[in-house]
Amino acid sequence: xxxxxxxxxxxxxxxxxxxxxxxxxxxxxxxxxxxxxxxxxxxxxxxxxxxxxxxxxxxxxxxxxxxxxxxxxxxxxxxxxxxxxxxxxxxxxxxxxxxxxxxxxxxxxxxxxxxxxxxxxxxxxxxxxxxxxxxxxxxxxxxxxxxxxxxxxxxxxxxxxxxxxxxxxxxxxxxxxxxxxxxxxxxxxxxxxxxxxxxxxxxxxxxxxxxxxxxxxxxxxxxxxxxxxxxxxxxxxxxxxxxxxxxxxxxxxxxxxxxxxxxxxxxxxxxxxxxxxxxxxxxxxxxxxxxxxxxxxxxxxxxxxxxxxxxxxxxxxxxxxxxxxxxxxxxxxxxxxxxxxxxxxxxxxxxxxxxxxxxxxxxxxxxxxxxxxxxxxxxxxxxxxxxxxxxxxxxxxxxxxxxxxxxxxxxxxxxxx
Amino acid sequence: xxxxxxxxxxxxxxxxxxxxxxxxxxxxxxxxxxxxxxxxxxxxxxxxxxxxxxxxxxxxxxxxxxxxxxxxxxxxxxxxxxxxxxxxxxxxxxxxxxxxxxxxxxxxxxxxxxxxxxxxxxxxxxxxxxxxxxxxxxxxxxxxxxxxxxxxxxxxxxxxxxxxxxxxxxxxxxxxxxxxxxxxxxxxxxxxxxxxxxxxxxxxxxxxxxxxxxxxxxxxxxxxxxxxxxxxxxxxxxxxxxxxxxxxxxxxxxxxxxxxxxxxxxxxxxxxxxxxxxxxxxxxxxxxxxxxxxxxxxxxxxxxxxxxxxxxxxxxxxxxxxxxxxxxxxxxxxxxxxxxxxxxxxxxxxxxxxxxxxxxxxxxxxxxxxxxxxxxxxxxxxxxxxxxxxxxxxxxxxxxxxxxxxxxxxxxxxxxx
Numbered sequence: 001x002x003x004x005x006x007x008x009x010x011x012x013x014x015x016x017x018x019x020x021x022x023x024x025x026x027x028x029x030x031x032x033x034x035x036x037x038x039x040x041x042x043x044x045x046x047x048x049x050x051x052x053x054x055x056x057x058x059x060x061x062x063x064x065x066x067x068x069x070x071x072x073x074x075x076x077x078x079x080x081x082x083x084x085x086x087x088x089x090x091x092x093x094x095x096x097x098x099x100x101x102x103x104x105x106x107x108x109x110x111x112x113x114x115x116x117x118x119x120x121x122x123x124x125x126x127x128x129x130x131x132x133x134x135x136x137x138x139x140x141x142x143x144x145x146x147x148x149x150x151x152x153x154x155x156x157x158x159x160x161x162x163x164x165x166x167x168x169x170x171x172x173x174x175x176x177x178x179x180x181x182x183x184x185x186x187x188x189x190x191x192x193x194x195x196x197x198x199x200x201x202x203x204x205x206x207x208x209x210x211x212x213x214x215x216x217x218x219x220x221x222x223x224x225x226x227x228x229x230x231x232x233x234x235x236x237x238x239x240x241x242x243x244x245x246x247x248x249x250x251x252x253x254x255x256x257x258x259x260x261x262x263x264x265x266x267x268x269x270x271x272x273x274x275x276x277x278x279x280x281x282x283x284x285x286x287x288x289x290x291x292x293x294x295x296x297x298x299x300x301x302x303x304x305x306x307x308x309x310x311x312x313x314x315x316x317x318x319x320x321x322x323x324x325x326x327x328x329x330x331x332x333x334x335x336x337x338x339x340x341x342x343x344x345x346x347x348x349x350x351x352x353x354x355x356x357x358x359x360x361x362x363x364x365x366x367x368x369x370x371x372x373x374x375x376x377x378x379x380x381x382x383x384x385x386x387x388x389x390x391x392x393x394x395x396x397x398x399x400x401x402x403x404x405x406x407x408x409x410x411x412x413x414x415x416x417x
Numbered sequence: 418x419x420x421x422x423x424x425x426x427x428x429x430x431x432x433x434x435x436x437x438x439x440x441x442x443x444x445x446x447x448x449x450x451x452x453x454x455x456x457x458x459x460x461x462x463x464x465x466x467x468x469x470x471x472x473x474x475x476x477x478x479x480x481x482x483x484x485x486x487x488x489x490x491x492x493x494x495x496x497x498x499x500x501x502x503x504x505x506x507x508x509x510x511x512x513x514x515x516x517x518x519x520x521x522x523x524x525x526x527x528x529x530x531x532x533x534x535x536x537x538x539x540x541x542x543x544x545x546x547x548x549x550x551x552x553x554x555x556x557x558x559x560x561x562x563x564x565x566x567x568x569x570x571x572x573x574x575x576x577x578x579x580x581x582x583x584x585x586x587x588x589x590x591x592x593x594x595x596x597x598x599x600x601x602x603x604x605x606x607x608x609x610x611x612x613x614x615x616x617x618x619x620x621x622x623x624x625x626x627x628x629x630x631x632x633x634x635x636x637x638x639x640x641x642x643x644x645x646x647x648x649x650x651x652x653x654x655x656x657x658x659x660x661x662x663x664x665x666x667x668x669x670x671x672x673x674x675x676x677x678x679x680x681x682x683x684x685x686x687x688x689x690x691x692x693x694x695x696x697x698x699x700x701x702x703x704x705x706x707x708x709x710x711x712x713x714x715x716x717x718x719x720x721x722x723x724x725x726x727x728x729x730x731x732x733x734x735x736x737x738x739x740x741x742x743x744x745x746x747x748x749x750x751x752x753x754x755x756x757x758x759x760x761x762x763x764x765x766x767x768x769x770x771x772x773x774x775x776x777x778x779x780x781x782x783x784x785x786x787x788x789x790x791x792x793x794x795x796x797x798x799x800x801x802x803x804x805x806x807x808x809x810x811x812x813x814x815x816x817x818x819x820x821x822x823x824x825x826x827x828x829x830x831x832x833x834x
Contacts, residue, residue: 023775096774102796108785110795117807200807221638221808242830249832356825357513358440368525368828378527378824379519390534390617391638392809395824407812408773411785413659415666
């Protein structure tokens, strides 16, 4: 069987199963989640054995420590996967929700019903826990899933796939509700992203390289998360302590997440008040500072280059710029930012409103750290990624981002005049 | 200047103008709409003269009567365009709406703000009134627009574009808020649909050929409206009179619209009750009937072929099939339909719920004619098209379909632990 035949078979099965899971009741979906967890628990030793094969192959292949760490499973990680399944079972079912039912002058009643998207393709790197996480979110939101994990995790994913199958069958659902691509053939990715007959939407989860490769070649819509070049703007009307707290937390809580601040903008009238104190705090954490000329007049920093303003460091490095107005700050953010998360620190009512309205990012904050950009912090209960798309869904994507709405029309034999 | 240079210049201008229109207040946007109407009124003779040039060229080129009719402008059609502008000015402004603001355990308050998409590209056929209609909807929803009409309407569109410019400038808005591509070069379409830097979403308006061409080549997201293969299913528990009313209206009110019924499904237990009477009514309207074998046993009809079940006639032709259960009807619709609009006629509470939940179409109706599938009938106030997409927006698309939502986070110096 060629890779294309293999994929078409899997795609057709997923499409058919998507009809079943779309109309499955909440209890049945929850039961499947719990049963998958039970199967994982039972198969712990099989999974760890399979993971061991992947780990050894990875070490031989010379994968770096970070990749090996993400690939590795242990009892705690399996327990966390099971715990995640229980959490998702506990979330409200978004499917079937009916809203906005209004009577129209013609007498018909019109509203909307929330429905699944159909088949969701997930393309991710060699992190076996994503297999469970993604399958669970798609299942709960009534979608079938085609999962394609990194080839280094193939044995781990195959072992986990067996547990998913066991769980689905135990709940009386077709196994093709979750299809795990258990071939290392890289051609599968190209097929997934160009087969609108079998896949309704693609969610790539991984580094920028993966996401760019997927989205530049996809003919299927992609929920993509490109980089997070996040800003904090300390306004002239900022409370000094709040400004320092937010600017420090936004950079230093964690460096490697997409919601970390990469550029600090400071209004010229407050710069000499806040920058020296921030310099000290950042120095304690060994954060390298790169500033514009005006920043260099106030504190000792390296010179920032034009490139710095559009760089996502994901590291203890921060670029700092002094601006002369709110408008300058907003223009800088809209020009150099990545439309991810940006925050203003101000006590001014009017400037908070201007910033919220005019910054074109998926999350716009006032007096809060950009590190809050997260599905759990926003109350979504779960997160499959953070979208920097403008259409369909922006920012943290939870169950609702994996759904759509159809129109419902109720009449009593109404005909249109 | 090459077509690509021309387009890049226009695209960059539209992108810049999109920032201005995104934050423009409601009053300014309404003022622009009214001023555009005023400019159209003043320029009536110029517009009619330009249209006359297009009409003569169209006749020489041998355009058929339907195309010429859509191309032609007269005083009434200009008045209708002006009236349309006033109607859109009267609609509520969707932009800036804030919803779902909730406090989270961390103390931050999180919600959503409705925002424009950015720059919307509209590709349409030679119907000059669409120029005003599309520009007005995009403007009201805070978006910049790049408009590309059919080349046969180039003179009419250029004259209308001059009025749009006058109106925008009179309201103090940049003229690039609406960019009308006034070149007949067909390369413009390819550039529009493959330039995500300048265009955020494409809305093709026109026949199936145009839409398929656009969506199979676009790398920019497309709100597409493919065909409307709409069904009415007369259930065993249908009220006979309602069934006949709905089935007759769904086919015969207008044949050429996408919400017209193309296939009638009838439960076997009620078929001999309703089909003879429907046969008479359809015969009065000279509707050609094509039926499955069971239908042929009850009334005199031509035989339906497999192809009939997936044909959008847009004509006085109807295919009819007898089914043995609700499940069969739903399976037929999900298999052969186009996910547009489908209706059940039934008095059964349970079956109405099953049908609504399980039919995977953008509009699902109970005891109502499929011809209600329309933005005005649904209360959208305006309609830029009907989407058969699953993501972003399904069914009739009004102002809200041209917007997205960003997250808003309000704190008081909150940092993430």
